[in-house]
Amino acid sequence: MSTEESSAQTGGAPAGGADAANATKAVRAFDPPFLHLSTPPHIRSNLTVSKIMLAVIAAMVPALAASVVFFGVEAALLPILVCIVAAVATECVANLILRKGQTTGDFSAVVTGMLVAFNLPPALPLWMAALGSVFAIAVAKMVFGGLGCNFINPALAGRAFLVASYPAPMTSYPPTLYGSVNGLAVKAATATDTLSNAVSSATSAHISTPAVADSVTGAAAAAADSLADTAALAASKLAAAASSVADTVSAAAASAASAIDAVSSATPLYVIKHVFAMNAYRPNDFSPALKDLFFGNVGGCIGETSALALLIGGIFLMLIRAIDFRVPFAYIFTVFTLFWLANGTGAFFTVESLITPTFHILAGGLFLGAFFMATDPVTSPITPLGRLLFGIGCGALTFTIRKYGGYPEGVSFSILLMNLVAPLIDRCTRPKIYGEVKKHG
Amino acid sequence: MASIQIVKELKRGIITENPILILALGLCPSLAVSTSVKNGLGMGLAATFVLALSNVIISIIKGWIPDKVRIPCFIVVIATFVSILQLLIKAYVPLLDEQLGIFIPLIVVNCIILGRAEAFASKNNPVRSLVDGLVMGLGFTVSLLILSCIREFLGSNKLWDLLVVPGFKPMTAMILAPGGFFAIAFVMGVVNWIRGWEKKEARKA
Numbered sequence: 001m002s003t004e005e006s007s008a009q010t011g012g013a014p015a016g017g018a019d020a021a022n023a024t025k026a027v028r029a030f031d032p033p034f035l036h037l038s039t040p041p042h043i044r045s046n047l048t049v050s051k052i053m054l055a056v057i058a059a060m061v062p063a064l065a066a067s068v069v070f071f072g073v074e075a076a077l078l079p080i081l082v083c084i085v086a087a088v089a090t091e092c093v094a095n096l097i098l099r100k101g102q103t104t105g106d107f108s109a110v111v112t113g114m115l116v117a118f119n120l121p122p123a124l125p126l127w128m129a130a131l132g133s134v135f136a137i138a139v140a141k142m143v144f145g146g147l148g149c150n151f152i153n154p155a156l157a158g159r160a161f162l163v164a165s166y167p168a169p170m171t172s173y174p175p176t177l178y179g180s181v182n183g184l185a186v187k188a189a190t191a192t193d194t195l196s197n198a199v200s201s202a203t204s205a206h207i208s209t210p211a212v213a214d215s216v217t218g219a220a221a222a223a224a225d226s227l228a229d230t231a232a233l234a235a236s237k238l239a240a241a242a243s244s245v246a247d248t249v250s251a252a253a254a255s256a257a258s259a260i261d262a263v264s265s266a267t268p269l270y271v272i273k274h275v276f277a278m279n280a281y282r283p284n285d286f287s288p289a290l291k292d293l294f295f296g297n298v299g300g301c302i303g304e305t306s307a308l309a310l311l312i313g314g315i316f317l318m319l320i321r322a323i324d325f326r327v328p329f330a331y332i333f334t335v336f337t338l339f340w341l342a343n344g345t346g347a348f349f350t351v352e353s354l355i356t357p358t359f360h361i362l363a364g365g366l367f368l369g370a371f372f373m374a375t376d377p378v379t380s381p382i383t384p385l386g387r388l389l390f391g392i393g394c395g396a397l398t399f400t401i402r403k404y405g406g407y408p409e410g411v412s413f414s415i416l417l418m419n420l421v422a423p424l425i426d427r428c429t430r431p432k433i434y435g436e437v438k439k440h441g
Numbered sequence: 442m443a444s445i446q447i448v449k450e451l452k453r454g455i456i457t458e459n460p461i462l463i464l465a466l467g468l469c470p471s472l473a474v475s476t477s478v479k480n481g482l483g484m485g486l487a488a489t490f491v492l493a494l495s496n497v498i499i500s501i502i503k504g505w506i507p508d509k510v511r512i513p514c515f516i517v518v519i520a521t522f523v524s525i526l527q528l529l530i531k532a533y534v535p536l537l538d539e540q541l542g543i544f545i546p547l548i549v550v551n552c553i554i555l556g557r558a559e560a561f562a563s564k565n566n567p568v569r570s571l572v573d574g575l576v577m578g579l580g581f582t583v584s585l586l587i588l589s590c591i592r593e594f595l596g597s598n599k600l601w602d603l604l605v606v607p608g609f610k611p612m613t614a615m616i617l618a619p620g621g622f623f624a625i626a627f628v629m630g631v632v633n634w635i636r637g638w639e640k641k642e643a644r645k646a
Contacts, residue, residue, distance in 0.1 A: 131612075139623065164614035 049147070053107035055322045059313035060114055060372065066296045066306035067122070070176040075122035076302050079129040080114060086133035087113030094142035108147045112136055115155035118303020118368060119412065120162070121173045128166060132158035152419040153379050156412045163412075173267050173299040267299050268363040269408040272356075281344045283355040290355070293362035304365040314371030323375035326387040327394075331370040334395025336361050342403060360402065369394070369411035379419040386422075386429040393418045393425075454576025461584040461625070462632045466552040470544050471585060472621035478601050481589030482582065483537045487530065487545060489578025491522045492554050496562040496574035498522075503563045515558045520549045553581055584628075591624045592616055 067076040091109040095102050103109075116133045136158030141150045163170045266274075268289060275281050292298050296306025304310070317323045339357040340348070347353050360366070374380060374394050381390050394414045401410025460466045467488075474484040498518050499506075506514045527545050530538045538545065548554065557577055562570040593599050596616030598609050614620050 128610075143626075161612075161614050161619075164617055164619065165612035166610070167613070 049106045049108065052322050053111050055317065055320055056111050056372070057107065057114065059317045059322075060111075060118070060303070062309035062312045063118065063303050063306060063368070064114070066309035067118075067302045070178070070296050070305050071122040071174075071302065072177050075174065079120060079122070079124060079126060079302060080117040082126045083117035083120075083129050083133040084110050084113035086130040087116065087137050090134045090137040091142065094138055095146075098142065100146070103146055106147065109137060112141070112154045112158075115303070115372060116158045118372075119155060119159040119301050119365065121170060121300075122302050123174050124169055128162060128169060132162045135161045148378055150378055151423075152416055153373050153376050156373055156416050156419075159412050160416060173301075175299050176297050176305070178297055267408065268293060268359070269402060272359060272363070273402070273408045276344060281356075283343070283345055283352040286359050287355050290358055290362060293359065298363070300363075301365055301368075304368040307362045307367050310367035310371055314367065317371065317375075323371070323377075324384075324387050326384060327375045327380060327391045328370040330388045330391025331374055331394045331398075332361050332366065334392045335366060335398055338396065338399040339403075342399075364402075364409045365411040366398065369398075369415050373412075374415050374418070379422055381422050381425040381429065383426060383429040383431060386425040389425050389429065390418055390422060393421070450572055450576045451579070454573075454578075454580040455583050456580075458577075459580045459584055459632075460553045460556075460577055461581060461588075462629050464553075464556075465629075466556055467581065468625065470547065470551060471588060471625065472618065474541060474544050475585055475588040475592055475621060475624070476596065476616045477540075477593045477599070478586065478589045479537075480540050481585035483534070484541060484544065485578070485582025485585045487526055487541075488548055488551060488553065488581055489575065490526055491519060491548055491551075492557060492578045492581075493571055493574035494522050495519045495554060496557055496570040497567050499558045499562040500565060500567040500570035506563075511563065512555075512559075515555060515563075516549065519554055519558070523549045553577060587628055588621070588624050591628070592620055596620055 064077075064080060067080075070076075087109045088104050092102065092104050095104070113133050113136075116136050117129060120129055120132065136154040139161075140152055140154040140157035141147070144150045159170075272281075272286065275285075289298075294307050296309065298305060314323075314328060318325045318328075336357040339360045340353065343353045343356040345352045345356075370391075374391065381387050394411075397414030397417055398410045401407055401413060407413070456463075458464060461468065461471050470484060470488075474480045495515075495518050499515055502514075502518075523546060526548070527538075530541075530545060557573060561573045565573070590600060592615050594605060595612050596614070598605055598611040612620075615623065
């Protein structure tokens, strides 16, 4: 960065012979007798790209720590390390192929690698994680000219590529080390067992463990969605139904259910979407989950598990002004407001009406996206009003996808979509130039 | 002499004036049908058939076509051959018809065919137009084969419906729409890189 600027400064000086060269040298030493002529930027600070990137890395440390606490070293730390190494190596190789100067020293590839890993489910095969990183750096960033030239967030592009390529592994979330699937496994089960007796009737009589396991797999196979998550929901239904039969049977069912959960588990957003779809939403079923969602004891992507850790990192970045508070504020506020208006209780000024919006801002990748990815200075608007609009747009899209879309979570796609319109937002919100007269006044 | 002429024409169609990779024409069907080698080859040959025959007919009747309505006239000729082709494919290779679907009728509006009619057949004699149609169609087919090899291998780990590398987990994204863009961009990039390198060598020499 600093070398680039000084070279730009030299290039901006009037061309000439040895005198001019001497003059430039002197200007660079800030010698008072010489008139300082240079191209902008005129105001310098010692804030460099690498310093900002190091600050972002520091801000991600709490979330990293939380992911290791809740998912363990092997499932969380290993993918993060692999992604960082893959990202830095890809950038290095791309620079060599493109015959550009090495840019790995600015740490932006480390940030991208970490963010790619934060957006992956824990215990994903490591080569898949590395592939996401390689795609993010090679296709979304270096092909367009490297840092500052990419038009979409590289980390999210990497995630989108993996979701399109490997949908099943990318949507199977293991439970946390403390056994929590979504903070509300029991509550979701009680909500669902009042509804459909089709599955529970299969477990009504005396059932041994294999039989339960069989019916679990049968139910899963029969499920039209055929998503692995459906199996988990069916399993929790079965567990709930079996618990009413006898203690021994319920223990067997629970073990069967946990055997399925080891493969994948329903994320909080998946459960709330399905409960809403079955018209069985009772806000108080979901309120006990809020604490787990806030501290992070829920299934989900590696980096998004703990809202608290992300909040600490986000506030740190806002305090040192590495990110603009407008984007995350507008984003989270929009999601909160829209889910408050569609809170499912029919009332707006009760304690219950706040449960749905609170659940939705704490669950899923909202905090991760709002603080660390929507604020990416390269792919978000630069004007203050534009940033507010950007955040509101992200929030509205996230709400739409979560509420009406096919996926339970929509943070990554909404940020990617808003990345595409960021230049347009900038154009529309261009501030008036000092002294400019309105053309059609 | 004739063989040199043929090599020259082939080089023009496949390399220097390759319809997809150099002229960037007909990208829409290329994105859509290059998901597998079978589809790519089928589409390439179908387009070559229409291209060559319509070029000949347009070249023969070019003297009678009023300049102002030449595009509709070209379209009528092209559409005739597309209809013939579609009926033939439906009758003899129904599987290909099922796979390519709407993209066979859409050959009518393929930019390559209309482009060659406008740029070449309406100005040259029937024999040269036939050769032009054949080499251009060949260029289209070769590009489609390159693209579909890349996409079918990466996207479904197959070539001509046969499993290639056991244990390799294919990236489904490559046979979806974005994969088409990635593949075309990558191949175009490589072609441009080679051309730039050739130019540099030529300048040196």
